[in-house]
Amino acid sequence: MANIKEQYETAKQAYSKWGIDVDSVLETLKRVPISIHCWQGDDIGGFEVNRGELSGGIDVTGDYPGKATTPEELRMDLEKALSLIPGKHRVNLHAIYAETNGEVVERDELEPKHFEKWVQWAKENRLGLDFNPTLFSHEKAADGLTLSHPNPEIRKYWINHCIQSRKIGEYFGSELGTPCLTNIWIPDGYKDIPSDRLTPRKRLKDSLDKIFAVEVNEDHNIDAIESKLFGIGSESYVVGSHEFYYGYALRNDKLCLIDTGHFHPTETVSNKISSMLLYSDQLALHVSRPVRWDSDHVVTLDDELREIALEIVRNGALDHVKIGLDFFDASINRVAAWTIGTRNMIKALLYALLTPNDYLMQLQDEGNFTDRLALIEEFKTYPFGAVWDYYCEQMDVPVKESWLEDVKTYEKEVLSKR
Numbered sequence: 001m002a003n004i005k006e007q008y009e010t011a012k013q014a015y016s017k018w019g020i021d022v023d024s025v026l027e028t029l030k031r032v033p034i035s036i037h038c039w040q041g042d043d044i045g046g047f048e049v050n051r052g053e054l055s056g057g058i059d060v061t062g063d064y065p066g067k068a069t070t071p072e073e074l075r076m077d078l079e080k081a082l083s084l085i086p087g088k089h090r091v092n093l094h095a096i097y098a099e100t101n102g103e104v105v106e107r108d109e110l111e112p113k114h115f116e117k118w119v120q121w122a123k124e125n126r127l128g129l130d131f132n133p134t135l136f137s138h139e140k141a142a143d144g145l146t147l148s149h150p151n152p153e154i155r156k157y158w159i160n161h162c163i164q165s166r167k168i169g170e171y172f173g174s175e176l177g178t179p180c181l182t183n184i185w186i187p188d189g190y191k192d193i194p195s196d197r198l199t200p201r202k203r204l205k206d207s208l209d210k211i212f213a214v215e216v217n218e219d220h221n222i223d224a225i226e227s228k229l230f231g232i233g234s235e236s237y238v239v240g241s242h243e244f245y246y247g248y249a250l251r252n253d254k255l256c257l258i259d260t261g262h263f264h265p266t267e268t269v270s271n272k273i274s275s276m277l278l279y280s281d282q283l284a285l286h287v288s289r290p291v292r293w294d295s296d297h298v299v300t301l302d303d304e305l306r307e308i309a310l311e312i313v314r315n316g317a318l319d320h321v322k323i324g325l326d327f328f329d330a331s332i333n334r335v336a337a338w339t340i341g342t343r344n345m346i347k348a349l350l351y352a353l354l355t356p357n358d359y360l361m362q363l364q365d366e367g368n369f370t371d372r373l374a375l376i377e378e379f380k381t382y383p384f385g386a387v388w389d390y391y392c393e394q395m396d397v398p399v400k401e402s403w404l405e406d407v408k409t410y411e412k413e414v415l416s417k418r
């Protein structure tokens with residue numbers, strides 16, 4: 001489309017006045033993988049033979065028709081979404097997405113072979129895979145406690161599940177030639193005021209020590225731990241708090257995974273990235289959109305998303321922050337949800353790359369806060385959209401909202417027939 005190219009050329013000139021080389025910005029953007037969570041496609045159901053109800057203090061609301069009910073459907077839906085998203089990305093799996101040929105396989109007995117089809121599919125689609133043990137939606141997590149459980153047998157079960165998960169991560173990494181991020185999130189906590197905060201944390205620390213004592217090849221598997229402030233049913237106390245995991249990660253050389261929905265409503269993750277990167281070389285994100293609580297709404301291009309992207313870009317941290325997504329909305333078309341949220345994450349990174357960050361930093365050091373504010377605001381209406389459209393065209397994905405037609409056709413021809 002000539003128009004898109006013309007508008008791109010005009011935009012390039014506007015940005016080049018500020019020393020921004022838009023062509024090289026797009027080269028940089030192409031190389032940033034986003035880890036797309038598979039669980040948006042089936043409302044975190046998974047494919048276990050003895051599937052449990054969703055638990056762990058998280059909730060998916062809505063009953064939009066057409067959710068994936070088999071691994072084949074989920075992969076097909078992911079392929080559709082990926083065809084609408086510019087760039088080469090990763091897919092993030094949970095243990096409940098194992099394929100066990102109709103057999104009940106306990107989570108502590110899961111093995112790489114149960115994920116062979118996912119690996120085959122990832123190879124065919126040139127995707128990296130990330131992984132998560134699933135410590136919820138299970139009878140052994142029915143009271144909301146897992147790795148910090150007072151019962152050593154229950155702790156042992158979940159410890160073994162996490163060890164097996166790291167081996168599955170190692171398998172993903174070695175097969176696909178790109179390390180797998182294996183992230184542990186547990187729901188453990190209490191609804192009401194605890195009478196002892198320390199003992200469950202001691203038990204969690206001990207469980208993590210046992211999990212990480214088993215060696216896996218770090219070239220293939222990278223361990224992360226995800227904190228949380230509260231969940232449904234754990235409003236008063238969560239064992240794996242931010243302080244707990246931050247301390248553990250620093251001392252044990254693990255990655256902290258920061259979920260944007262896991263903090264107080266006015267507490268921003270964008271303000272944590274620079275501090276955390278002073279002390280760790282790498283950190284990981286679950287980008288989500290909390291609306292009043294950890295509601296996991298689809299990510300929009302809001303101020304906080306742009307600020308997160310700015311923090312990553314202006315601090316030269318694109319290779320230090322592993323960007324993953326974590327939202328689940330069952331009230332809209334699920335393929336559209338993936339597409340909207342992932343395109344927004346990429347748009348935010350593009351926006352940040354098209355910002356004269358060095359100059360704005362210089363203005364701050366000079367105490368020139370007038371120019372700083374004026375330029376930050378003016379750049380919001382620079383022709384960023386023209387660059388985005390050109391990028392989509394170059395990457396062979398639909399430009400502007402035209403992807404919505406693809407999703408509607410897919411809904412009519414595929415999803416509505418489920």
Ligand SMILES: C[C@H](O)[C@H](O)[C@@H](O)C(=O)CO
Binds near residue numbers: 044228259326
């Ligand atoms: C399904 C995910 O693992 C889960 O959402 C977790 O990452 C989380 O954020 C829990 O609130």
Ligand SMILES: [Mn+2]
Binds near residue numbers: 286
């Ligand atoms: Mn998360």
